[in-house]
Amino acid sequence: MPETEAEIVVEDPGAPAGDSPALTTNRTVEIVVSLLLLALAMLLAFDNWRTGMSWDSTGPQAGYFPFYLSVILAGACVYGIGREFLPRRQTSETFVTRDQLRRVLQVFAPTLLFCLFTQWLGLYVASFLLVAGFMAFIGRIAAWKSALTAFLFSLVMFVTFEIAFDVIMPKGPLEALLGH
Amino acid sequence: MKRKLGSFASALACLALTTGSASAWEPSKPVEIVVAAGAGGASDQMARMIQVAIQKNNLMKQPMVVSLKGGASGAEALIYMKSSSGDANRLLIAYSLIYMLPLSAKIPFNWRDLTPVSVVALDQFVLWTNAQLPYKTVKEFADAAKSANPPFKMGGTGSKREDHVLTVFLEKKTGAKFAYLPYKSGGEAATQLVGNHTQSNVNNPSENLEVWRAGQVRPLCVFDKERIQYKTKVTDTMSWNDIPTCRDQGVDVQYLMLRAMFLPGKVTPEQTAFYVDLFRKVTETREYKEYMEKQALKPIFLTGKDMLKFLEEDDALNKSLMTEAGFVAN
């Protein structure tokens, strides 16, 4: 162990600029989320009403609690929306700036692709692609370092899960080709 | 990049090396026994016994893994098996839920989607009551239940399943009414009976064995046409064979539950043959025989046409019971 007292400082050249324009405010997002939850609450309320939501001789039926919970959820959402429209509100905080959204998408888009690839190529190939791609393109780390790290990581995962612990992960054509 | 992929391939190939290549089919990966119930239940115990029997007697080269899929009252396991079509490294340890669940909960599942391997045992049901209660016979119990207010509580596993069906038929034959409490497992039903939160349950022998030995519960009768065959003393005074049948006690309710192994659908005949042979060997092991006696199961080995015939008849019987009990969803 090196005996240093220095702090680790990780530099972040691609950090979002502080003055990036705001894309949307918390208020807008809150209203959208509330509306979505309201729709979900109504859908669930309907389904539970269909299941049976009364209180019969032996206590509540299967849909009883979920039905009233959906009603409460809907109520809380309506309250939230109503409050956002009250005039007394001061200006809302920024939900996300353009720079921030760009950075979030930089993680989210690869994650989404990773999930898609897992479905087709199996988890290990997808994980190699994700780690290597992310390190190289977003972390701007040298290609060979990225590829090597990704390969070792995927291999270690493979050995640990498939071989040592018999935990079976989704696999794709490459593994099939190698007889696994 | 190419070289890297090459080394990846060779590394994988090294790891993938497996032993031998005999002419008959053999599993090349660990075999998973899927249990459609929670930990510690009768299915889980049986799966572990099979795991040990196979491992100790070296009946198979690959290891066996028990995986518990008791979610959604066991429906999780059924859907899992159905979606594993063609995968011969996966076995379901099935019981009557394969007939009942599709009827009561409209689960898109039919046991004919799977490949039957063998029936390995038949399980009994016994009517139990708390030992502190004064009822020594079914008649005393039924009379007390008839006049009880609030009604006696009957514990069982799951809703609209074998335990619930038995309770309904017990009600029909005795005229008593029970408040049926669906617990998550037979173990829970047993403890709740001991804790006096219920007056009775209809557990399998194995589920109540330990509390019976501790003198906390009392068996009243067994739901079969004949007594259980095992005559070794389980408690100080009684053996399984000393429990009278319900029919002799004037309550003619009978139910036997299968314990059977299934492969997923679309497996080859060679693969099925391997497992048929494997389970035939399992039923010949000492572990299996001891287990049957200890848990008071009926040993049986059915496969092929016999098994299919058994399943069809059993399916029809369960369907009629479920319909009569009013548990079939519409």
Place this chain on the structure above:
Amino acid sequence: MEAFGLLVYGFSVLLTWKTLALMMVGLVLGIFVGVLPGLGGPNGVAILLPLTFTMDPTSAIVMLSCIYWGALFGGAITSILFNIPGEAWSVATTFDGYPMAQQGRAAEALTAAFTSSFIGSLVAVLLITFLAPGVASFALKFGPPEFFAVYLLTFCSFVGLGREEKHKTIISMTLGLLLAGVGMDTVSGQLRMTFGLSDLLRGINFLVAVIGLFGISEILLTMEERLALRGHPARISLRVVLKVWKELPQYWVTLLRSSAIGCWLGITPGGAIAASFMSYNLAKRFSKDKDSFGKGRIEGVFAPETAAHASGTSALLPMLALGIPGSGTAAILLGGLMVWGLNPGPLLFVEHKSFVWGLIASMYLGNVVGLVLVLTTVPLFAAVLRVPFAAIAPMIVVSCAIGAYAIQNAMFDIWLMLAFGIVGYVFKKIGIPLAPFTLALVLGNRAEDSFRLSMIGAGGDMRVFWSNGLVGSITTLALILLFWPLISSAIARIRPAVRGGA
């Protein structure tokens, strides 16, 4: 003192080089599976169980119980470092543990977690040693109304705690309860809210939701901010360890309360998960500085970890004495016992004395050896934070996906995890608290089932929740906690008046 003599006998069985070596192996394997995503305690122990089939029972118990300890310790590591709880009871550890790690106090948080785990388990082992027979009969007193009262108590200890706006807490909790209800309803055997999708049949798995809500959303949030991580390089930090230990005595009330809660809920079959939440909430409720919770307060790590491990350990007691496992991992150990032909039940303590006391002795030893082992590995784990974010982020994503998939072998769960990642990201930004959501998702079903079973048993009579001293006092306590803000302000109003009068 019969127990003491038996314990000494237990130690005499264990203290050989062979068993000590097995212990170390078990602990390392346990920590390993505890840290690995998607394995965690129960799965890890299940996978390693067959290793012990060929051993003699004593070696096998030692090995298994050490795997168990290791997995318990290991669970805290991912919670603190990456905000990914491996087990339900690690969730509360993330509330303050993760902020500490972000502030560069990862080593401190880990030490706190390990130490309090040790204390919690030690209290529980002492309880097991001296109270075993009595405790079993206490656990038997729990029927459906009692279970419901306990869950009610957990929920009530939570309501009205947060700084968030009330309607957002309500949204979060109702949503959690609703999602917990998806799938098959055990009491009626009916399907609900599945819309005919067979993937929803299983229900929404709690861990999948948590991995998304905490793990994935955290990566999105981290990315959004400036990645200027500042942390001390983790040296072999005897100083950190001593610093944390020096702080311990001032939190003795929290430690004691959390141990008590943990032990109590642990021996209540099925109550172990509630323990860490409840003790975190109570620590917060009775703290003078409520607002510092959730922002990296060390007490916020002590409380849930102590309770989690006290309950995790005492959960072994109902498993041994009644055959009812109090936690997922205990359930797998139960499977192990049955393999060796030991049927857990009331007679186990009578018929297999040497086994039971060997196990209890191995709990003491495993705990001590485990603490030393994990403390020495703190720097190793804390060093992970020095790896560049661009490398660690995708690896966390992969780990989360493995974790989500492994739980039920379902691709659907990976998508569910991703969806929960977005939900977590948005909720955190607009101030909808996630803690009530997770609590509701874990306990919602059990609370509902026990309520409905009580109703069936009582013929729909609500008075069943006051039908005996035990259930009555828990229910009343729950209601007092629920209205505590009102009650405390009422007390505050009376007190000056009294003082004025005197």
